[in-house]
Amino acid sequence: MANFLALAATVAIRYAAIRRQSQLKPNEPEPQILDFVTQQHKLFIAIATSHAFSLTATWLWDLYSKVNVDLAAGNTNDLPELHAIACCLKAVTSSDAAGLVERCRMSCGGHGYMLSSNLPQMYGMVTAACTYEGENTVMMLQTARQHFILQDFMTRGHFIRAALNFQTFGCFEAAKRKQGKPLSFTMAYLSDRSGPQKWDSSVDGIIMSFQRVAAGKLSSAVTSMKKYIKSGLSTEDAWNKASVQLVAASEAHCRSFILSTYHSEIRRKAASLSAPLKAVLHQLVELYAIYWTLERLGDLLLFTSITESDVSALRHAYEDLLEKIRPNAVGLVDAFDYRDEILNSTLGAYDGRVYERLMGEALKSPLNAESVNQSFYKYLKPLMQGKL
Ligand SMILES: Cc1cc2nc3c(=O)[nH]c(=O)nc-3n(C[C@H](O)[C@H](O)[C@H](O)COP(=O)(O)OP(=O)(O)OC[C@H]3O[C@@H](n4cnc5c(N)ncnc54)[C@H](O)[C@@H]3O)c2cc1C
Incomplete structure (x- = not known):
């Protein structure tokens, strides 16, 4: 998904640097469409998302390699965590990539619809991934099942595990908790029981807020399910009835995880990079964090202390970031380093013709x-x- 996003962003941003249309001011030449801020909003998130997915994929690959070594030694401890996080990552990354590739296509106007742009074919490849290798909704419910059981244990002190008839990460983590051991890395935030905190617009603050959203959504889903069971529904029917909420909780968990992995990996890599490159990569992380904050305002209003003035400041910060990234946009997609033969696009070749x-x-x-x-x-x- 990271690679397809990089391909689509390369085509769309190169085209947006060539295509001129409309006038920003009377009597001035038509600008490159990349100078329209709405165009930047459509496209820069695709670059940041490609970086975020690529770094998260490397993290997942490392966990997978570790689990393989552990399994050879008979240790299955991290296998459930690998399963839980891989399920929701598969669903969220394929769904986000499909949305963004389609957005790249539409950002090229009518020419993006032409087969020779190669964007329709890219969309076809990416949207298929929402179905194959584990249908996305089913994947989200896999993650939800595990989180649900953990949350149920933490709030009620026992599992509905027997009724759900599942050996899951949730049970495994709940057992850990019972033994006083810390929860696994991807789940640790669920044990945070501190009350509401002042809104913090730093990337770390936004990550914490997204974790609160994830924990809050999970808690709401668990509460609903318990109500349904109390009203006489079977566990399976209660699960089915609450499943829209459960999928939303999984998605929120996954988003907080991608954002925190993206941030920590860029911070780690930045140590060995030049100051200007470091600055641009951090701008993209910030863009990604603020983009999703503005996309998920409803959730944040429900579960955090964000206020109208925080939102207004974030909107300005977002607009400033688009302006800062604009001069590097073409350089950033050139850095994906796709050959013209691979792009196979009339709109996205390196020479801009x-x-x-x-x-x-x-x-x-x-x-x-x-x-x-x-x-x-x-x-x-x-x-x-x-x-x-
Ligand atoms: C491009 C492409 C390539 C493929 N390649 C291969 C391949 O190489 N090998 C192979 O074996 N298969 C392949 N498949 C098949 C693919 O694995 C299945 O299509 C996929 O697993 C979904 O199963 P299904 O088609 O039966 O859909 P269904 O399971 O019937 O899904 C239809 C709808 O029902 C919903 N649904 C189903 N179960 C649940 C549930 N438990 N809870 C909530 N909602 C549910 C889904 O969310 C979806 O909205 C491919 C599919 C595509 C599109």
Whole structure:
């Protein structure tokens, strides 16, 4: 998903640097469409998301490698955690990537719809991933099942595990908790029982707020399910009835995890990078954090102390970030380093010769072998002359 996003962002941002349209001010030349802030809003998040997914994928791969070594030694301790986080990551990354690739396509206007842009094919590949290798809703419910049982244990002191008939991460983590051991890395925030805190707009503060949203959504889902069971529904029916909330809780958990992994990995890598590169990569992390804060205001209003003035400040910070990233946008997609043969796009080649390539593609059609097709002279012209 990270790679497809990088491909789509490369095509769309290069095209947006070539395409000129409309006027920002009267009597001035048409600007590159990349100078429209709405265009930046559509596209820069695709770069940041590609980085976030790529770093999270590396983290997951490392966990997978560790679990494989552990399994060879008969240790299955981290296997449930790998399962729980991989399930929701698969669903959230494929769904976000499909949305963003489609957004890249639409950001290229009518030309993005042309097969020769290669964006429709990229969308076809990415949206398929929402279904194969584990249908996304089913994956989200896998993660939810495990979290649900853990939350149930933490609030009620026992599991509904027997009724759900599942050997899960939740049970495993709950057992850990019973023994006084800390929860696994991806779940640790669930044991935070501190009360409401003042809103903090730093990336660390936003991560903490997203964790509160995830814990709050999980808690609401658990409460609903308990009510349904109390009202006489079977555990399975109560689960099904609360499953929209459970999927939302899984999604929130996953988003907080991606954001915190993205931030910590960039911070770790930044130690060995030049100051200017470090600054740009941090701008992208901040952009990602604020973008999702503004996307999830309803949740944050429910579960954190964010206020209207915090939101207003965040909107300004977001607009400033778009402005700061703009001069580096083309450099950032060039840095994905895709060859033209791989991009296979009339709109996204390195040399920016979009219109020459579009003309070349149009000339491949037999209908365009002559500048005016003979059918015009044979059928249309006489008809039009007769009518006129
Ligand atoms: C492009 C592509 C390539 C594929 N390649 C392969 C392949 O190489 N090998 C292979 O074996 N298969 C392959 N598949 C099949 C793929 O694995 C299945 O399509 C996928 O697992 C979903 O199963 P399904 O089609 O039966 O959908 P269903 O399970 O019928 O899903 C239909 C709907 O029901 C919902 N639903 C189903 N179960 C639940 C539940 N428990 N709770 C809530 N909602 C539920 C889903 O969310 C979805 O909305 C491929 C599919 C695609 C699209």
